[in-house]
Amino acid sequence: QSALTQPASVSGSPGQSITISCTGTSSDVGGYNYVSWYQQHPGKAPKLIIYEVTNRPSGVSNRFSGSKSGNTASLTISGLQAEDEADYYCSSYISSSTLVFGGGTKLTVL
Amino acid sequence: QVQLQQWGAGLLKPSETLSLTCAMFAESFSGYYWSWIRQPPGKGLEWIGEINHSGTTNSNSSLKSRLTISLDTSNTQFSLKLSSVTAADTAIYYCARGRGGFAFDVWGQGTTVRVSS
Numbered sequence: 001q002s003a004l005t006q007p008a009s010v011s012g013s014p015g016q017s018i019t020i021s022c023t024g025t026s027s028d029v030g031g032y033n034y035v036s037w038y039q040q041h042p043g044k045a046p047k048l049i050i051y052e053v054t055n056r057p058s059g060v061s062n063r064f065s066g067s068k069s070g071n072t073a074s075l076t077i078s079g080l081q082a083e084d085e086a087d088y089y090c091s092s093y094i095s096s097s098t099l100v101f102g103g104g105t106k107l108t109v110l
Numbered sequence: 111q112v113q114l115q116q117w118g119a120g121l122l123k124p125s126e127t128l129s130l131t132c133a134m135f136a137e138s139f140s141g142y143y144w145s146w147i148r149q150p151p152g153k154g155l156e157w158i159g160e161i162n163h164s165g166t167t168n169s170n171s172s173l174k175s176r177l178t179i180s181l182d183t184s185n186t187q188f189s190l191k192l193s194s195v196t197a198a199d200t201a202i203y204y205c206a207r208g209r210g211g212f213a214f215d216v217w218g219q220g221t222t223v224r225v226s227s
Binding site for chain 2: 032034038046048051089091096103
């Protein structure tokens with residue numbers, strides 16, 4: 001179960017949009033619409049922000065959106081705010097009822 | 111509002127068994143999978159395994175031989191046991207509720223476990 005590939009870091013200025021990619025294979029990201037995204041602030045538990053590729057849980061800002069093309073899923077954050085600075089993780093269902101996470105991306109708001 | 115509260119020993123010696131428990135408040139076990147996830151210091155998340163209300167478990171193949179996940183429905187608790195720990199098992203361990211498709215929407219507060227001789 002190799003980890004999904006995410007960029008180690010991304011950055012953007014307040015008000016801008018950024019996109020974080022999550023690349024897997026046809027056995028995980030490309031094979032199922034069960035990609036989730038999590039936001040984790042330092043010292044805190046992760047928070048679910050996107051599930052099933054594009055869906056936002058109740059209470060999550062609509063500035064967060066998800067998409068998928070082939071074996072790559074993406075998280076886009078529009079109108080960047082200072083509080084968006086955090087680590088972001090993707091995850092995907094893989095076969096045999098198991099799960100794999102991405103390596104994580106540190107978002108810096110300049 | 112569902113809450114998960116977890117506890118367990120925070121310091122272990124190599125070869126000992128890690129044991130953590132997670133209690134769920136204000137919800138039923140039915141309809142969800144209940145997972146354990148860990149995060150080594152300064153590193154990313156790793157899914158450990160899960161159990162559903164009927165006791166069916168799934169687990170990370172890399173940990174399966176050392177792993178036991180069990181359920182206590184009367185006390186709405188589920189537990190993790192990981193045997194023969196080494197320094198590589200040092201991590202923050204989280205319990206979490208999994209909705210459909212392995213999306214974890216409720217998390218415990220995390221328990222720091224350190225393995226050291």
